Amino acid sequence: MxxxxxxxxxxxxxxxxxYKTENALGGAATxxxxxxSYFTSPIYLVGVVGEDFPKExxxxxxxxxxxxxxxxxxxxxxxxxWAGKYHYDLNVRDTLLTELNVFENFDPVVPEKxxxxxxxxxxxxxxxxxxxxxxxxxxxxxxVCDTMNYWIERQKNELLELLKKxxxxxxxxxxxxxxxxxxxxIKAAKHILDFGPEIIIIKKGEHGALLISRDTIFSAxxxxxxxxxxxxGAGDTFAGGFIGYLHKTQxxxxxxxxxxxxxxxxxxxxxVEQFSTKGLEEIDYLRVNDRYREFLNLSKCNEL
Amino acid sequence: MxxxxxxxxxxxxxxxxxYKTENALGGAATxxxxxxSYFTSPIYLVGVVGEDFPKExxxxxxxxxxxxxxxxxxxxxxxxxWAGKYHYDLNVRDTLLTELNVFENFDPVVPEKxxxxxxxxxxxxxxxxxxxxxxxxxxxxxxVCDTMNYWIERQKNELLELLKKxxxxxxxxxxxxxxxxxxxxIKAAKHILDFGPEIIIIKKGEHGALLISRDTIFSAxxxxxxxxxxxxGAGDTFAGGFIGYLHKTQxxxxxxxxxxxxxxxxxxxxxVEQFSTKGLEEIDYLRVNDRYREFLNLSKCNEL
Numbered sequence: 001m002x003x004x005x006x007x008x009x010x011x012x013x014x015x016x017x018x019y020k021t022e023n024a025l026g027g028a029a030t031x032x033x034x035x036x037s038y039f040t041s042p043i044y045l046v047g048v049v050g051e052d053f054p055k056e057x058x059x060x061x062x063x064x065x066x067x068x069x070x071x072x073x074x075x076x077x078x079x080x081x082w083a084g085k086y087h088y089d090l091n092v093r094d095t096l097l098t099e100l101n102v103f104e105n106f107d108p109v110v111p112e113k114x115x116x117x118x119x120x121x122x123x124x125x126x127x128x129x130x131x132x133x134x135x136x137x138x139x140x141x142x143x144v145c146d147t148m149n150y151w152i153e154r155q156k157n158e159l160l161e162l163l164k165k166x167x168x169x170x171x172x173x174x175x176x177x178x179x180x181x182x183x184x185x186i187k188a189a190k191h192i193l194d195f196g197p198e199i200i201i202i203k204k205g206e207h208g209a210l211l212i213s214r215d216t217i218f219s220a221x222x223x224x225x226x227x228x229x230x231x232x233g234a235g236d237t238f239a240g241g242f243i244g245y246l247h248k249t250q251x252x253x254x255x256x257x258x259x260x261x262x263x264x265x266x267x268x269x270x271x272v273e274q275f276s277t278k279g280l281e282e283i284d285y286l287r288v289n290d291r292y293r294e295f296l297n298l299s300k301c302n303e304l
Numbered sequence: 305m306x307x308x309x310x311x312x313x314x315x316x317x318x319x320x321x322x323y324k325t326e327n328a329l330g331g332a333a334t335x336x337x338x339x340x341s342y343f344t345s346p347i348y349l350v351g352v353v354g355e356d357f358p359k360e361x362x363x364x365x366x367x368x369x370x371x372x373x374x375x376x377x378x379x380x381x382x383x384x385x386w387a388g389k390y391h392y393d394l395n396v397r398d399t400l401l402t403e404l405n406v407f408e409n410f411d412p413v414v415p416e417k418x419x420x421x422x423x424x425x426x427x428x429x430x431x432x433x434x435x436x437x438x439x440x441x442x443x444x445x446x447x448v449c450d451t452m453n454y455w456i457e458r459q460k461n462e463l464l465e466l467l468k469k470x471x472x473x474x475x476x477x478x479x480x481x482x483x484x485x486x487x488x489x490i491k492a493a494k495h496i497l498d499f500g501p502e503i504i505i506i507k508k509g510e511h512g513a514l515l516i517s518r519d520t521i522f523s524a525x526x527x528x529x530x531x532x533x534x535x536x537g538a539g540d541t542f543a544g545g546f547i548g549y550l551h552k553t554q555x556x557x558x559x560x561x562x563x564x565x566x567x568x569x570x571x572x573x574x575x576v577e578q579f580s581t582k583g584l585e586e587i588d589y590l591r592v593n594d595r596y597r598e599f600l601n602l603s604k605c606n607e608l
Contacts, residue, residue: 088487089481177393183392184530184531184532186529186530187530204511207508217528217602218602218603218604218605219512219526219528219602219603221523221603222523224523225488225490227488228488255605258605258606259605259607262605296605296607298523299522299523299605300522301522301524301559301566301600302562303563304563
């Protein structure tokens with residue numbers, strides 16, 4: 001069975017100190033799907049775009065073996081748009097514009113052939129939409145969910161309802177503190193485990209990632225990149241690499257989930273080296289594995 | 305030969321959301337020496353205090369096998385004082401007061417028996433004073449230096465002069481960017497290698513530490529503490545555990561230096577669990593080694 005991915009597809013205007021893009025391919029589901037496509041196929045995509053969504057972006061997704069039966073193209077509709085501006089050190093960004101457009105009235109329909117997917121990735125969109133997709137699935141084995149401060153602040157009850165059905169929550173460090181209302185990151189993560197997920201994966205950008213379950217803590221390093229051009233989509237790409245590897249290996253043992261964290265980090269490191277999805281378009285599985293090995297070596301400390 | 309440590313000894317007033325201390329034992333050299341004392345002895349301490357420095361603090365240092373022949377006690381002088389206040393999440397602090405007092409006219413004299421120490425730890429004080437100590441040493445093998453934004457901003461030329469003679473620089477992430485005038489952390493560290501040190505160790509607090517040399521990058525995790533009471537002295541304690549382990553093992557191979565980073569992190573994790581030096585006073589080498597093992601496990605990812 002394929003890997004089910006739901007989330008936004010969008011057009012991004014991104015300004016960094018180095019460059020400015022307009023109408024770039026963006027959206028959580030886009031990054032997740034392309035990243036996952038290096039590990040497994042098919043990817044079953046559920047999402048919505050407007051008539052203005054460029055044909056070349058559709059072609060790119062299809063080239064990556066992403067099944068688009070679940071992608072609604074709304075006649076006369078406008079695609080989701082986001083505009084953001086990064087500061088000098090690229091760690092801080094301002095959102096300049098968010099236009100939901102076709103997402104405002106999105107009613108996700110999961111095609112028949114998608115419904116038995118045992119791996120589901122709920123990309124960062126309104127938790128109400130994430131739930132609408134999830135309830136259409138027949139007995140999924142592993143539900144991975146991403147969210148953000150926007151939904152924690154506006155739809156907390158809906159998010160908490162969803163988290164009861166989520167196995168692995170992917171979230172960043174400030175969102176972890178916000179969701180648990182607790183400044184200590186480890187305490188906050190453990191508090192969130194009480195909401196439902198068995199595993200929390202905390203993305204910390206240039207500081208790597210932390211996996212926290214009831215009985216395990218795993219710390220994954222970040223790749224020491226000297227050239228970061230555009231951090232947009234890094235978190236979604238992490239989620240895509242993570243669940244793509246899990247779907248490929250069909251192994252949910254904790255050791256394999258740790259490896260999936262490193263593969264997620266590996267894909268994110270490619271993402272930020274170029275603009276939009278460019279860094280993910282031209283790699284191959286050999287390069288992915290080489291960088292995965294480098295990641296493992298980064299934190300290797302030979303014992304006496 | 306003993307391990308030479310120079311730096312401040314002070315009296316700290318620290319306010320956190322949980323607690324408030326006055327006249328607590330503080331200062332870089334204090335934390336470095338006590339942390340190092342769990343690995344090696346004797347520690348040769350060079351520093352200065354006033355007549356007001358409590359006898360019980362002298363007793364504590366002596367109990368830890370710290371040689372005080374190099375400690376000047378200035379008659380009628382006042383000990384260095386620092387006051388700081390931590391915010392709710394303990395990651396941000398305001399300095400409320402810094403009184404140099406006896407440090408203003410400090411002229412460090414290295415006792416004869418200290419001069420052949422081959423391991424030297426220049427704790428965070430004015431780089432002019434660090435240099436005054438270093439030039440009195442006879443052919444040291446490993447010079448470790450800590451500094452901070454205060455000196456980078458006020459004494460940059462003196463610091464750059466000193467760095468020519470330093471083997472290992474310990475510094476935090478924002479100071480790394482400041483010293484190199486470069487927002488990318490990895491580029492910044494590599495730029496600082498051009499100033500002299502062979503190795504830069506970047507302390508990132510709750511995000512662990514990075515070791516960077518011309519041909520190695522090593523990422524060490526932070527210990528996932530659920531109870532952090534007082535971060536004061538954590539960086540100095542890191543330096544103390546780091547150089548204490550190196551002095552004990554007398555091994556400057558890169559694999560051993562990586563282990564020293566983990567031992568430094570281990571000691572820092574004990575430091576922040578209690579106020580002032582309290583967390584470092586009651587441990588033993590067995591507990592240190594147990595936590596060291598836990599640190600190694602934190603980033604362990606079993607390969608297929």
